[in-house]
Amino acid sequence: MxxxxxxxxxxxxxxxxxLKGMAGLAAGSAVGAFPMPALxxxxxxxxxxxxxxxxxxxxxxxxxxxAVEWSTEKINASGGIAGRxxxxxxxxxxxxxxxxxxxxxxxxxxxVDCIQGGYSTGVTLPMAPTLEDMQVLTIFWDxxxxxxxxxxxxxxxxxxxxxxxxxxxxxxxxxxxxxxxGQFKRIAAISPDYTYGRNVWTAxxxxxxxxxxxxxxxxxxxxxxxxxxxxANVAALKAAKPDLIYCVLGNADLPIFMRAATSAGxxxxxxxxxxxxxxxxxxxxxxFTPVGxxxxxxxxxxxxxxxxxxxxxxxxxxxxxxxxxxxWESDRAFFxxxxxxxxxxxxxxxxxxxxxxxxxxxxAIEGIKVESFGGPAGMRKDHIAEEMFYGGxxxxxxxxxxxxxxxxxxxxxxxxxxxxxxxxWGWLExxxxxx
Amino acid sequence: xxxILAFLAVLAAFVAAPFALGPYYTTLIIPILAYAIAxxxxxxxxxxxxxxxxxxxxxxAIGAYASAVxxxxxxxxxxxxxxxxxxxxxxxxxxxxxxxCLRYTTIFFSMLTLAFxxxxxxxxxxxxxxxxxxxxxxxxxxxxxGASFASMSKTAxxxxxxxxxxxxxxSVMFLLMALIVSSPFxxxxxxxxxxxxxxxxxxxxxxxxxxxxxxxxxxYCAVGGAVLAVSIGAADPExxxxxxxxxxxxxxILGGLGQLFGxxxxxxSFTLLQxxxxxxxxxxxxxxxxxxxxxxxxxxxxxxxxxxxxxxxxRR
Numbered sequence: 001m002x003x004x005x006x007x008x009x010x011x012x013x014x015x016x017x018x019l020k021g022m023a024g025l026a027a028g029s030a031v032g033a034f035p036m037p038a039l040x041x042x043x044x045x046x047x048x049x050x051x052x053x054x055x056x057x058x059x060x061x062x063x064x065x066x067a068v069e070w071s072t073e074k075i076n077a078s079g080g081i082a083g084r085x086x087x088x089x090x091x092x093x094x095x096x097x098x099x100x101x102x103x104x105x106x107x108x109x110x111x112v113d114c115i116q117g118g119y120s121t122g123v124t125l126p127m128a129p130t131l132e133d134m135q136v137l138t139i140f141w142d143x144x145x146x147x148x149x150x151x152x153x154x155x156x157x158x159x160x161x162x163x164x165x166x167x168x169x170x171x172x173x174x175x176x177x178x179x180x181x182g183q184f185k186r187i188a189a190i191s192p193d194y195t196y197g198r199n200v201w202t203a204x205x206x207x208x209x210x211x212x213x214x215x216x217x218x219x220x221x222x223x224x225x226x227x228x229x230x231x232a233n234v235a236a237l238k239a240a241k242p243d244l245i246y247c248v249l250g251n252a253d254l255p256i257f258m259r260a261a262t263s264a265g266x267x268x269x270x271x272x273x274x275x276x277x278x279x280x281x282x283x284x285x286x287x288f289t290p291v292g293x294x295x296x297x298x299x300x301x302x303x304x305x306x307x308x309x310x311x312x313x314x315x316x317x318x319x320x321x322x323x324x325x326x327x328w329e330s331d332r333a334f335f336x337x338x339x340x341x342x343x344x345x346x347x348x349x350x351x352x353x354x355x356x357x358x359x360x361x362x363x364a365i366e367g368i369k370v371e372s373f374g375g376p377a378g379m380r381k382d383h384i385a386e387e388m389f390y391g392g393x394x395x396x397x398x399x400x401x402x403x404x405x406x407x408x409x410x411x412x413x414x415x416x417x418x419x420x421x422x423x424x425w426g427w428l429e430x431x432x433x434x435x
Numbered sequence: 436x437x438x439i440l441a442f443l444a445v446l447a448a449f450v451a452a453p454f455a456l457g458p459y460y461t462t463l464i465i466p467i468l469a470y471a472i473a474x475x476x477x478x479x480x481x482x483x484x485x486x487x488x489x490x491x492x493x494x495x496a497i498g499a500y501a502s503a504v505x506x507x508x509x510x511x512x513x514x515x516x517x518x519x520x521x522x523x524x525x526x527x528x529x530x531x532x533x534x535x536c537l538r539y540t541t542i543f544f545s546m547l548t549l550a551f552x553x554x555x556x557x558x559x560x561x562x563x564x565x566x567x568x569x570x571x572x573x574x575x576x577x578x579x580x581g582a583s584f585a586s587m588s589k590t591a592x593x594x595x596x597x598x599x600x601x602x603x604x605x606s607v608m609f610l611l612m613a614l615i616v617s618s619p620f621x622x623x624x625x626x627x628x629x630x631x632x633x634x635x636x637x638x639x640x641x642x643x644x645x646x647x648x649x650x651x652x653x654x655y656c657a658v659g660g661a662v663l664a665v666s667i668g669a670a671d672p673e674x675x676x677x678x679x680x681x682x683x684x685x686x687x688i689l690g691g692l693g694q695l696f697g698x699x700x701x702x703x704s705f706t707l708l709q710x711x712x713x714x715x716x717x718x719x720x721x722x723x724x725x726x727x728x729x730x731x732x733x734x735x736x737x738x739x740x741x742x743x744x745x746x747x748x749x750r751r
Contacts, residue, residue: 053717092717095673096571097663101463102713108459108590122570126669129573133589193561194569225569 044087045080047340048106050117052093056226056251057119060279060329064117064141065090066322067330070314071337081341082348099123100130107136116336118143119329121165121196132159137358139340141332158362160339160383162332163299166424167416169200171389172275172296173207174433175409176244179393180271184244187215188237188270190257191248193222200275204246206428218242227253230260242270250276255283262288282325286396289403293394298328299374301390303404310334311373325402328374335372335387339379342370382420386413438613438695445699449602453594461594462666463710467702468601469662474687474698475612476655481684482693483616484648485628487545489680490552494653496559496675497525498660503572503670514577514600514665521657529653533646552680559672571671574664593666601662608655613695615651624648685727691739700738
């Protein structure tokens with residue numbers, strides 16, 4: 001085990017040995033063997049992390065994992081959380097079945113105190129009610145596409161969700177409406193054929209209508225997940241002659257599409273709106289990301305002017321160590337760990353120094369404010385995160401091999417996200433947006 | 436007699452498991468039982484009938500979605516009713532698809548089943564208003580024999596009543612399969628596998644026998660899928676993806692193709708192997724792939740084949 005970071009590189013083997021005594025105690029209570037908050041305070045605080053480590057989402061998972069390891073190292077170096085060192089137990093996010101089994105392993109076998117992570121809504125949806133039922137404090141990094149969230153767990157006690165996935169899309173629409181109004185009459189979309197893609201494209205059209213933009217939809221391209229050949233889609237888009245293309249690709253498919261689109265000359269005739277540019281911005285190299293492309297960076301923009309000290313330090317560390325540019329999943333992981341830390345310490349202070357139960361920590365997290373990489377952030381009382389979102393138009397005027405933002409536009413999630421209890425589509429119609 | 440004794444030994448191990456293992460491993464046994472039920476069916480078609488299907492994950496998903504739709508959309512919580520609907524739905528789909536697929540054998544049969552499996556996956560993925568798309572449909576906790584167990588936590592429900600229910604279901608399905616494969620029908624199926632022309636000359640209606648086996652395998656997979664869905668708490672399109680069909684074939688080969696106990700041995704070995712590998716290395720896929728390659732090369736009859744060889748070697 002690395003004493004500095006608290007990370008066991010073998011992930012599990014040694015810990016099992018260390019926790020044999022605990023496992024024995026837990027076995028006695030058989031089915032009710034859930035986390036025991038009254039553990040001695042000199043034992044490490046175990047945090048289970050669930051993140052994708054392979055496939056098209058591996059790049060996103062790596063950003064989160066690297067940030068959570070960095071955060072843990074920092075927290076441990078400054079004395080841990082309420083005096084207890086943090087130890088991470090990492091499990092891979094794959095499909096719903098396997099990931100749920102990994103989550104159960106974290107709770108029942110590893111006896112973690114908290115679970116953080118989760119990228120795909122398809123995985124977080126079945127995980128959330130299971131972890132809520134197991135009374136495990138859970139802070140999701142992501143995985144909150146509206147259709148699932150509004151039906152699953154309307155008022156959780158132990159589970160905290162990330163900011164709505166649709167926030168970045170609402171921001172993309174607002175920036176486009178504000179800065180490109182009058183410049184597009186023919187619009188097209190390309191997106192993986194999934195709920196999020198359909199939702200955000202519908203939201204963009206709804207906002208166009210709301211603000212009196214009568215743009216004609218000339219093409220809708222629905223690609224399959226992990227599609228790596230966009231020749232046909234690019235040809236169809238080119239033939240449709242749109243002025244603006246609303247692109248919701250976000251995994252490894254985004255840079256591949258942009259290469260194909262640039263090669264075919266599509267980006268010469270149509271303005272690109274990359275809703276999920278933040279997912280892959282390190283892969284969006286200048287030669288195939290034209291100046292003026294609308295880039296949405298979600299909750300972290302690595303080159304943000306006047307960054308927080310934490311972001312500045314992390315970005316320097318990340319670029320130096322990994323030769324890449326960190327993105328929003330790093331922010332989400334940092335945010336989750338710091339929300340947990342703040343919650344534990346607040347609950348502990350309220351109890352006069354004795355270790356709080358999971359429900360007391362959860363209660364303390366409600367309404368809490370922390371400084372994340374992306375700036376001021378917090379957790380609403382309805383267990384939904386609020387963070388800053390960043391976007392703007394691409395410029396090549398920088399020392400990097402990727403684009404940065406000419407002017408950085410930032411939006412607080414309170415502007416981009418439906419208020420507690422509201423329906424997303426109803427809120428879109430009635431909300432007052434700053435356009 | 437040997438089969439009954441071996442089955443009783445397996446049953447005793449599963450009965451003892453919740454007491455000997457912690458709650459985590461008990462929750463892990465439920466998908467083992469689900470896969471064992473499903474693969475007992477697939478083994479009938481693949482192991483005894485010689486027909487390799489790359490699309491049987493579709494029937495697993497039909498079972499899972501039947502449970503999800505009944506429980507979440509129609510409010511029918513009785514698991515017995517969900518199972519009946521799952522079996523009827525899967526049997527009907529298998530009856531329709533089987534008519535087309537069974538006109539072919541070898542790789543052509545495999546490709547046709549793969550095609551139908553992928554069509555079904557696309558249906559689940561694209562018709563999201565109906566199926567929940569990539570997020571699938573949540574599966575609420577079912578009632579068992581009329582008891583809802585509402586006061587129990589989900590884990591307590593899974594490692595308690597549902598575990599025993601799934602074990603009972605597996606036992607019934609397994610014993611039924613033992614009767615099927617030892618019946619004249621099972622003999623005809625094996626004969627058709629070994630020599631289709633000779634079997635036909637003996638007056639065995641090979642197509643009909645295979646058709647029934649195809650439907651039975653679909654029904655078994657659906658029952659396994661319904662059990663799996665309760666354990667996961669959701670039915671999602673990944674259950675019907677071709678990689679799931681690949682996993683199912685892998686598990687059968689790992690356990691022992693064409694052997695009655697192959698699916699259960701394979702399901703136990705695969706689940707525990709994957710769990711151990713995933714807990715210890717992020718490169719677990721490489722290890723699983725390498726193990727499959729080694730089994731195909733050195734132990735084509737799977738783990739049961741290895742055990743049999745070891746026993747024979749000892750007797751000598």
